Amino acid sequence: MSLNFRVQLYCLLLVFSALKGEGRYLQENEVTAEGLFSLLNSEVKRELSKDFIYRRPLRCLDMLSMEGQFSFSALRPQLNCAVYLIFEPSEVISVEFSSVDIDCSRGDFLKVFDGWFLKGEMFPSSEDHALPLSERYAEFCDSGVLRRTVRSSQNVAMIFFRIHSPESGFTVTVKKLSNPFPCNIISQTREGRFTMVIPHQHTNCSFSIIYPVEIQIQELTLGRLDSNDTPAKRSAPGCGGAGDFVELLGGNGVDPSKMFPVADLCYSLSGPAQLKVGCDSAVMRLVSSGKFINRVTFQYRPLDRHELQTLKGNHVEDFCFIE
Numbered sequence: 001m002s003l004n005f006r007v008q009l010y011c012l013l014l015v016f017s018a019l020k021g022e023g024r025y026l027q028e029n030e031v032t033a034e035g036l037f038s039l040l041n042s043e044v045k046r047e048l049s050k051d052f053i054y055r056r057p058l059r060c061l062d063m064l065s066m067e068g069q070f071s072f073s074a075l076r077p078q079l080n081c082a083v084y085l086i087f088e089p090s091e092v093i094s095v096e097f098s099s100v101d102i103d104c105s106r107g108d109f110l111k112v113f114d115g116w117f118l119k120g121e122m123f124p125s126s127e128d129h130a131l132p133l134s135e136r137y138a139e140f141c142d143s144g145v146l147r148r149t150v151r152s153s154q155n156v157a158m159i160f161f162r163i164h165s166p167e168s169g170f171t172v173t174v175k176k177l178s179n180p181f182p183c184n185i186i187s188q189t190r191e192g193r194f195t196m197v198i199p200h201q202h203t204n205c206s207f208s209i210i211y212p213v214e215i216q217i218q219e220l221t222l223g224r225l226d227s228n229d230t231p232a233k234r235s236a237p238g239c240g241g242a243g244d245f246v247e248l249l250g251g252n253g254v255d256p257s258k259m260f261p262v263a264d265l266c267y268s269l270s271g272p273a274q275l276k277v278g279c280d281s282a283v284m285r286l287v288s289s290g291k292f293i294n295r296v297t298f299q300y301r302p303l304d305r306h307e308l309q310t311l312k313g314n315h316v317e318d319f320c321f322i323e
């Protein structure tokens with residue numbers, strides 16, 4: 001994907017809902033996907049030479065998609081700050097703090113969350129994350145995360161902080177690490193192609209696209225093709241009863257467990273199948289019993305305004321529009 005496209009894309013979308021409620025944690029506030037990605041405008045992606053460390057100051061609400069060293073210094077009390085990190089699907093993120101000057105006894109905090117909070121919802125959902133919720137936070141004030149590197153489980157993570165005294169601040173070094181079997185991904189882009197593989201693991205993985213899109217499933221393999229032990233027995237409507245299936249979800253938040261099923265596929269498929277999902281976000285979720293190697297390949301592209309209008313025209317409900 002070209003840089004131009006990315007920049008254009010994010011320029012198009014930009015309503016940034018104001019952060020409200022000084023005393024509340026930012027995760028309860030309304031930050032929209034559009035607002036968020038607009039922050040990436042200033043993040044010019046480029047190939048950097050190996051020894052060059054990209055450095056820039058952090059803003060109270062910020063988004064990072066590249067490695068580097070980022071410093072925050074409060075000019076005034078900053079009580080509700082959040083930095084969203086997003087890397088490529090096959091990458092996880094490591095975060096390390098240095099020169100932390102905050103006053104924990106005064107209520108300052110600095111923490112890393114293994115995932116994202118957006119519109120009050122969390123990604124990955126508790127159901128799909130390997131760790132219990134409490135273990136997805138690393139808090140500087142509790143444990144001095146200063147001394148260790150925090151590593152995310154997927155391509156997104158975030159940093160929350162609150163700083164009362166002007167001049168206080170911290171520096172954070174962000175690096176990417178490769179992840180051979182990515183599970184739970186938020187797409188950085190509105191179009192792309194992805195293959196999700198779950199090799200013999202009793203786990204569920206979600207690929208989330210936080211835009212209205214058309215998704216085309218190109219290939220779906222559930223279970224071993226050389227076995228009679230077919231994974232999908234349609235014992236109930238949808239894929240109820242099947243231990244291995246793919247579900248396409250649509251919704252207006254980011255938590256897949258709160259989204260609505262658009263389609264369930266419990267049979268292997270080799271031809272393309274496509275669907276338009278006119279919701280704020282769409283998720284491809286692969287449910288895996290652990291008995292098989294499951295694999296799904298799909299591509300997606302954004303719906304244009306005309307397509308969205310057409311979808312809306314065909315339906316009365318104002319939730320999301322699916323075709």
Ligand SMILES: *[C@@H]1O[C@H](CO)[C@@H](O)[C@H](O)[C@H]1NC(C)=O
Nearest residue numbers: 127128202203204286287288
């Ligand atoms: C995966 O999802 C299915 C259906 O949503 C659920 O029944 C199952 O418990 C989940 N598996 C794991 C390991 O969370």
